[in-house]
Amino acid sequence: MKHRRGRVVEVDDLDDFDRRLDAGALDLAGWRCRSLDLRDRGSRLRSCRVAGAVFLGCRFADGVEADIEARGAVVFPTLPDVPLSTYRGDLYTASELYGDGDYPESPDARAYAWTQSGLGPDGLLAATLHDHAIDRALARWLSGRSVVGVMGGHALARGTDGYGDAARLGRLLGGRHVVATGGGPGAMEAANLGARLAGAGDDDVAHVLAAVAQVPDYRGDVDAWARAGLRALQHLPTTDTLGVPTWHYGHEPSNVFASAIAKYVRNAVREAVLLDICDAGIVFLPGAAGTVQEVFQDGCENYYADPASVAPMVLVGRRYWTEELPVWPLLERLARDRAMSGHVHLVDTVTEAVGVVGG
Structure with a gap:
């Protein structure tokens, strides 16, 4: 789903990413792409101007991340050993938090254990990024x-x-x-x-x-x-x-x-x-x-x-x-x-x- 604010284009969905490129978008300046699996989109990214684009928690094929960074894109990687999606684009559901197995192994329980483990610098950064993403998703959900x-x-x-x-x-x-x-x-x-x-x-x-x-x-x-x-x-x-x-x-x-x-x-x-x-x-x-x-x-x-x-x-x-x-x-x-x-x-x-x- 996309949301605009001035020159910023929010892209949280791979189908939306493809639709925009299919419609002729070549300059990705101002794009903020969140948690997209772009491993099969390397050739398309190489054909675009990416200076000024921001990729948060996206996945790339080998060599693509270095290429787009060299051409002016900003890439925020997924932080290791973090059980939360720090760049998520939407709110949680009960089914997502509880998962399909027993509660001690659920995403909710694992996230709680992580928050209680004594977060180091990377963990504190991940917590801040996650809560910012929830702020943004909540604002969208509440609109109107x-x-x-x-x-x-x-x-x-x-x-x-x-x-x-x-x-x-x-x-x-x-x-x-x-x-x-x-x-x-x-x-x-x-x-x-x-x-x-x-x-x-x-x-x-x-x-x-x-x-x-x-x-x-x-x-x-x-x-x-x-x-x-x-x-x-x-x-x-x-x-x-x-x-x-x-x-x-x-x-x-x-x-x-x-x-x-x-x-x-x-x-x-x-x-x-x-x-x-x-x-x-x-x-x-x-x-x-x-x-x-x-x-x-x-x-x-x-x-x-x-x-x-x-x-x-x-x-x-x-x-x-x-x-x-x-x-x-x-x-x-x-x-x-x-x-x-x-x-x-x-x-x-x-x-x-x-x-x-x-x-």
Whole structure:
């Protein structure tokens, strides 16, 4: 797929590369070719002017890379011993992350092990390049979409009332917005699941919730947990929904219900991106330290934002947010006399939350 920005031509697909050359392109200045297998395109590259072209993680036949570099192209090679595609052109899917075998051998698990191994200079460079590629792919995926965030705790088990409420919230919001979550288990999974089923009937939704509840938690058997989710979605209409997880919390596997997964190596980058993309607002379900961090990080953004940029913040659960974790009094006080004051809400039900952000 191609995307233009000024004189830059993004080429992430070999068919697109061939189409452009077949149409008569001879000057590749400004091209950015990512992760293309060009081993059979050596003669075509030799016939082109390549000065000013950039090749990121592409593969070449013997001698071709040296030839195009000598003629002015810039080549960024694939870094060795890195289990991530540092120049990828699109977001992940659950099937890609989980693969076909057992979870410990999956691409997701191997990437997590790599991030925990103590990254040297090459590893840190690879992580930065990977996260930049995810930034770019996410921006493309989000184009033209309205996004509402749902944040909440990872410990919420399938089959509980709280899980059902989070799924209902995602379903109500998913008919109008893209629902984005942190991409993990618990409330995040439930909201992604509900959003996936925004176009399904009530009986189908009840069937899916009952099916996944047979494996209530990922602990002990990630494979069974993931397979139960993937089976439950078969033959059902689904809606796009987004997960933005991180390998920083890789011990909590990504949920399988996000149709697109923007998984980052660096959690600080992931947190900033996740909050920034939620232009339609964020609903905060009960959670612990991670959710509290997101409440105040989003609150800080809204505190300093110009009035036109403030988005709704909705905390669900009066007792929870005023007694168990009394975040609300401080957030309300921060909002006083600021542009965000009319955009901070405390409600008791997910139905009320949908009424605030619009579903």
